[in-house]
Amino acid sequence: MSTKGDFVYAWASDAGMAERGECGGAVSSLLKYALKSRMVDAVLAVKKGVDLYDAVPTLITDPADIDETAGSLHCGTLLLPKLITKYCNGAKDTKIAVTLKGCDAKAMYELAKRNQINLDNIYMIDLNCGGSVSPAQARKMIAEKFETDPDTVIREEIDKGQFIILTEDHEHKGIKIDELEAEGYGRRPNCQRCKTKISRQCDLACGNWGVIGEKAGKATFVEICSMKGAALLDAAVKEGALDTCEPVPQGLIIRGKVENAMLKLGEKCRAEQFGNLGDGDDRLKYIIEKTSRCIKCYQCIENCPICYCVECSTKKPHLVPPGEVNPPMMFHLIRFSHISDSCINCGQCEELCAMDIPNSLFMHALQVEMEKMFGFVPGINMDLPTLALVEEPTERNRLSDTKDDQIFNIFA
Amino acid sequence: MSFRYVSTLCPFCSTGCSFNLVVQNGAVVAGGPYHRSPVNDGKTCPKGHYAYEMTAGKERIFTPLIRKNDSLTECSWEEALACITTKCKEYAGTEIALIASAHATNEDIYSLKRLAEILITDNFSSPAAVGIDASAGSIAAIADADCIVVIGNLALTHPLAARRVANAKDKGAKVAVVDTYLSPTTKLASEFIQATPGNEREAIRKAADFIVGENAYVLFGISAGDAEASIAAAALEIAEEKGAKFFAFPAQSNGRGALDIGASTPIDAVIADEKIKACYIMGTEMGPVPAEFVVVQDAFLSVSAQNADVVLPAAVFAETEGTATNAERRVQRIHQAQEPPEGVKPHWKIVVDIASALGEPLGYETPEDIFADITANIKGYEGLTYASLEKDGHLISPRKAAVTVGPEPVKVKTNKKFPLVLSMVPTIWHGFGTAGTLSKNCPTLVQEVPDIWVGISAEDAQKYNVTNGRNAVVISDTGELTVTVKVMDGIAPGTTIIPAMRMGNICACEVTGRRKNCAVRIEEVD
Numbered sequence: 051m052s053t054k055g056d057f058v059y060a061w062a063s064d065a066g067m068a069e070r071g072e073c074g075g076a077v078s079s080l081l082k083y084a085l086k087s088r089m090v091d092a093v094l095a096v097k098k099g100v101d102l103y104d105a106v107p108t109l110i111t112d113p114a115d116i117d118e119t120a121g122s123l124h125c126g127t128l129l130l131p132k133l134i135t136k137y138c139n140g141a142k143d144t145k146i147a148v149t150l151k152g153c154d155a156k157a158m159y160e161l162a163k164r165n166q167i168n169l170d171n172i173y174m175i176d177l178n179c180g181g182s183v184s185p186a187q188a189r190k191m192i193a194e195k196f197e198t199d200p201d202t203v204i205r206e207e208i209d210k211g212q213f214i215i216l217t218e219d220h221e222h223k224g225i226k227i228d229e230l231e232a233e234g235y236g237r238r239p240n241c242q243r244c245k246t247k248i249s250r251q252c253d254l255a256c257g258n259w260g261v262i263g264e265k266a267g268k269a270t271f272v273e274i275c276s277m278k279g280a281a282l283l284d285a286a287v288k289e290g291a292l293d294t295c296e297p298v299p300q301g302l303i304i305r306g307k308v309e310n311a312m313l314k315l316g317e318k319c320r321a322e323q324f325g326n327l328g329d330g331d332d333r334l335k336y337i338i339e340k341t342s343r344c345i346k347c348y349q350c351i352e353n354c355p356i357c358y359c360v361e362c363s364t365k366k367p368h369l370v371p372p373g374e375v376n377p378p379m380m381f382h383l384i385r386f387s388h389i390s391d392s393c394i395n396c397g398q399c400e401e402l403c404a405m406d407i408p409n410s411l412f413m414h415a416l417q418v419e420m421e422k423m424f425g426f427v428p429g430i431n432m433d434l435p436t437l438a439l440v441e442e443p444t445e446r447n448r449l450s451d452t453k454d455d456q457i458f459n460i461f462a
Numbered sequence: 463m464s465f466r467y468v469s470t471l472c473p474f475c476s477t478g479c480s481f482n483l484v485v486q487n488g489a490v491v492a493g494g495p496y497h498r499s500p501v502n503d504g505k506t507c508p509k510g511h512y513a514y515e516m517t518a519g520k521e522r523i524f525t526p527l528i529r530k531n532d533s534l535t536e537c538s539w540e541e542a543l544a545c546i547t548t549k550c551k552e553y554a555g556t557e558i559a560l561i562a563s564a565h566a567t568n569e570d571i572y573s574l575k576r577l578a579e580i581l582i583t584d585n586f587s588s589p590a591a592v593g594i595d596a597s598a599g600s601i602a603a604i605a606d607a608d609c610i611v612v613i614g615n616l617a618l619t620h621p622l623a624a625r626r627v628a629n630a631k632d633k634g635a636k637v638a639v640v641d642t643y644l645s646p647t648t649k650l651a652s653e654f655i656q657a658t659p660g661n662e663r664e665a666i667r668k669a670a671d672f673i674v675g676e677n678a679y680v681l682f683g684i685s686a687g688d689a690e691a692s693i694a695a696a697a698l699e700i701a702e703e704k705g706a707k708f709f710a711f712p713a714q715s716n717g718r719g720a721l722d723i724g725a726s727t728p729i730d731a732v733i734a735d736e737k738i739k740a741c742y743i744m745g746t747e748m749g750p751v752p753a754e755f756v757v758v759q760d761a762f763l764s765v766s767a768q769n770a771d772v773v774l775p776a777a778v779f780a781e782t783e784g785t786a787t788n789a790e791r792r793v794q795r796i797h798q799a800q801e802p803p804e805g806v807k808p809h810w811k812i813v814v815d816i817a818s819a820l821g822e823p824l825g826y827e828t829p830e831d832i833f834a835d836i837t838a839n840i841k842g843y844e845g846l847t848y849a850s851l852e853k854d855g856h857l858i859s860p861r862k863a864a865v866t867v868g869p870e871p872v873k874v875k876t877n878k879k880f881p882l883v884l885s886m887v888p889t890i891w892h893g894f895g896t897a898g899t900l901s902k903n904c905p906t907l908v909q910e911v912p913d914i915w916v917g918i919s920a921e922d923a924q925k926y927n928v929t930n931g932r933n934a935v936v937i938s939d940t941g942e943l944t945v946t947v948k949v950m951d952g953i954a955p956g957t958t959i960i961p962a963m964r965m966g967n968i969c970a971c972e973v974t975g976r977r978k979n980c981a982v983r984i985e986e987v988d
Contacts, residue, residue, distance in 0.1 A: 091463070100852050104497075106467060107467060109463070185497050185504075186602075347505070347621075
């Protein structure tokens with residue numbers, strides 16, 4: 051019997067699945083087992099679309115279809131949780147297993163806090179993530195920096211600080227991520243700033259870091275992060291879907307080192323990116339200038355895992371006059387004030403911005419400042435955000451009754 | 463519980479953005495980003511974002527209509543087809559015109575071309591046939607330009623192409639914008655050159671001095687001026703003079719495809735041709751058409767349809783398979799996301815049925831059959847297959863720009879009675895020109911600008927005694943329209959702007975007629 055805090059190497063019992071899947075196909079086997087055994091009604095994962103740069107979200111109810119999702123897609127820069135809220139009724143009446151990157155995992159919690167997702171009905175499978183590269187950017191980088199036709203690449207991955215590609219002719223090429231990113235290529239800017247590499251707020255955290263020895267490349271390192279995760283893993287092993295063994299002790303150390311190195315890199319990127327924003331007035335001026343290009347496509351709002359209001363304030367005429375393009379700064383101020391306390395740095399608002407406004411950078415910079423002030427860390431547990439400490443009518447009454455001018459005085 | 467993503471192409475402008483349609487229980491319920499899109503990297507403008515809403519557009523038609531006792535009455539497909547075939551035989555080829563929508567698929571347009579052949583007429587046109595055809599390689603490459611001159615309000619007409627101008631600017635490119643007013647596009651520029659009706663070519667000449675560098679572009683959006691081709695010719699001239707690449711962006715999503723296929727008889731000539739007695743219109747708003755016998759096949763009850771003799775209900779973009787060719791001449795796939803409603807057929811299928819009823823079957827079972835004919839007969843499309851287009855579509859190599867010089871731009875003559883120059887300008891919320899039918903069937907887009915407005919300088923607002931936010935009536939020699947006044951920065955005194963939109967009884971054309979500019983006066987009303 052496994053328990054929270056355990057580590058195992060795991061791989062698919064089925065040889066075909068072990069071959070098709072990444073690192074022994076443990077995740078695919080777990081998903082397939084969850085579906086077959088009716089522990090879940092559906093699996094939400096990504097499958098390969100037109101090529102390996104195309105990650106397509108797919109909701110699966112037939113266990114046989116899990117095979118389509120086997121393998122890694124590092125250009126999958128999607129955010130799955132909002133699809134659960136929009137198209138699966140927030141898992142309120144169905145049980146779903148879902149694969150998640152760090153940002154996805156954090157989004158799940160923030161949506162759950164806002165009653166948009168019922169986490170009780172969800173099995174969260176973390177896929178350790180060193181960052182993802184947007185499809186267009188990946189293709190451009192492979193063409194320009196690797197001097198390789200992106201259509202001839204059959205595999206890409208990030209390993210040992212390098213972005214590595216494998217071509218049809220079995221040629222390996224690797225370039226240091228630092229070098230790529232210094233020239234504006236590489237992972238999405240928000241991924242560069244990310245410090246959620248292994249999301250332990252999931253039920254099971256799965257990846258290839260720390261798999262060494264004879265199982266290297268043939269097994270997945272699984273960290274059991276909840277009793278729910280332990281139960282799924284145990285059942286899959288018991289029913290013969292999955293094989294496991296103890297991890298090599300040195301593997302555990304290596305995994306820790308990889309994670310730490312990634313976190314340090316994240317810290318460095320934050321310092322650099324936030325530093326470039328300047329401080330105080332300079333930062334504000336920069337934000338005003340960049341956001342002034344906005345064409346009000348609403349994609350930042352539509353795809354933000356923190357936005358959930360049916361009636362969005364940006365569509366209230368007394369706040370933002372309808373139809374005006376470019377919209378006034380109030381449009382962006384509404385977003386900053388509503389989102390920044392809980393921004394989980396998923397990057398969608400920037401990646402999908404029609405005018406390439408670095409929205410995610412601005413929002414994340416604000417979130418980090420607020421975290422320093424209030425100590426609230428979004429996405430790691432079910433704690434409510436700072437601003438939820440007060441309710442507006444109550445707070446207004448308090449201000450009026452006490453003549454206090456300290457808004458949101460959490461010490462009172 | 464189920465949902466799936468189906469990637470498709472935006473039916474609005476010619477940038478050629480792709481996005482996903484979200485399908486639940488067989489029906490389109492939302493749009494979603496397509497991160498792998500080759501043109502727009504998953505991003506869209508508001509029109510792309512809300513385009514899915516038109517599948518449930520309130521003006522959609524579901525049954526054929528036929529004019530009886532001067533009013534349109536529901537009828538069967540058989541009755542409608544019988545009427546069309548009988549009538550078609552009454553006219554000589556030269557008396558018949560066929561106008562294709564440049565928002566329809568290549569397959570739709572090609573099938574109509576075949577119908578034109580059956581009816582033995584050269585009057586085969588589309589609203590894209592304005593005498594301008596110029597692509598210059600990939601839109602994405604504009605981001606690497608070192609100097610760009612934009613003519614027109616690209617940020618509102620082709621937002622995701624304007625994004626590339628912003629990218630280039632961020633990388634240090636010099637950007638100049640020639641536009642009617644200080645528009646959102648001018649915010650991307652370091653240099654703004656104001657054009658007024660009649661002096662567009664002089665303004666463009668001024669921009670020539672600005673072009674330097676090895677990798678310069680001249681981007682021609684939709685002109686706010688009449689005599690568009692002449693204005694485009696001036697733009698092409700400065701591009702050629704300075705060795706800059708020249709790009710002209712059609713207003714319509716498949717404007718380039720329509721021309722490639724041959725719907726290229728100048729649209730103005732077809733409209734003005736008094737010999738034409740029968741007009742067949744595929745999915746495009748032409749206003750009331752004066753011909754004796756008018757057939758309209760459309761997804762929506764357009765003004766042309768309301769005034770037609772026979773109306774045939776057609777599918778929207780989300781209900782059809784096919785291809786379209788964007789401004790950079792990239793042929794891309796459109797995937798069907800939902801079945802057309804019962805009784806509704808894709809454009810190509812309607813044409814196929816008419817050809818059969820005329821006793822001249824085209825032999826097309828699927829859009830792919832038509833595409834095979836396109837690849838066999840249309841230059842640049844050789845060897846393409848649906849499968850080969852799945853990934854990034856196919857970018858046809860740039861060709862020499864073709865601009866037919868038309869009538870000279872004319873200065874708008876103002877006088878005491880009509881002292882102000884009015885120019886029609888694009889908005890991001892309404893499809894330009896014929897695409898207005900599409901946007902007005904997307905409620906979220908309509909909600910942003912439900913009413914028409916006129917933009918005026920503070921100086922003129924004071925002079926003519928009108929107030930920001932209040933109603934005023936705009937009057938020209940053609941007609942008048944009640945609008946909301948918007949006092950705006952960046953509008954030259956003596957000039958005013960009005961959005962090109964057509965919704966219900968609202969149409970800027972009430973004032974401008976068939977022109978984009980005219981002289982007006984403005985009076986406040988209660």
